[in-house]
Amino acid sequence: DAMVIQNPRYQVTQFGKPVTLSCSQTLNHNVMYWYQQKSSQAPKLLFHYYDKDFNNEADTPDNFQSRRPNTSFCFLDIRSPGLGDAAMYLCATSPEIGGGEQYFGPGTRLTVT
């Protein structure tokens, strides 16, 4: 089945220790998104790629970086995680740019100790 896969599902890191979350997709979609979701809140968009074009939301902290080496994979790097970065990180894909239907992965739950 075509899908969006995120690894790991649960990640524990220490305060200030860099961490990388990964996302892969078999849908062959051009657009990939990274969202941060905190408890009882809506997903908050961090950035997105349209093919290799990278778009950063204005309020995404510099601490968050992303890489998309090819169509299938996208990575979220958190350079120096703080306690406030503990959240669910969601990857999503879309066949078209500009707020069309999005398909989410299961998420990675990040804990910062």
Added chain:
Amino acid sequence: GENVEQHPSTLSVQEGDSAVIKCTYSDSASNYFPWYKQELGKGPQLIIDIRSNVGEKKDQRIAVTLNKTAKHFSLHITETQPEDSAVYFCAASKRNRDDKIIFGKGTRLHILP
């Protein structure tokens, strides 16, 4: 920018009864309105969407209605079942290159036995 208001924040209904969740949006240029269901520990799943050129769309037990004049849209779930218990997010977008989907804050739906 677009703002999406969602009500209620929590909804409890008896199994077998209907549930209605309402959203309003601010930007009259928005033309795409998806609904996502998020179960505990999972990513949001697109369950139904509607474009601004139609007023109603139905898929089995779920339906969405759109009133462009009033700028509001609603999700209707009939004959609710225990597996309908989840958080539901409405969203809106303009589906152009520079746009993104704007989520409501979510409704936690409890189906009571």
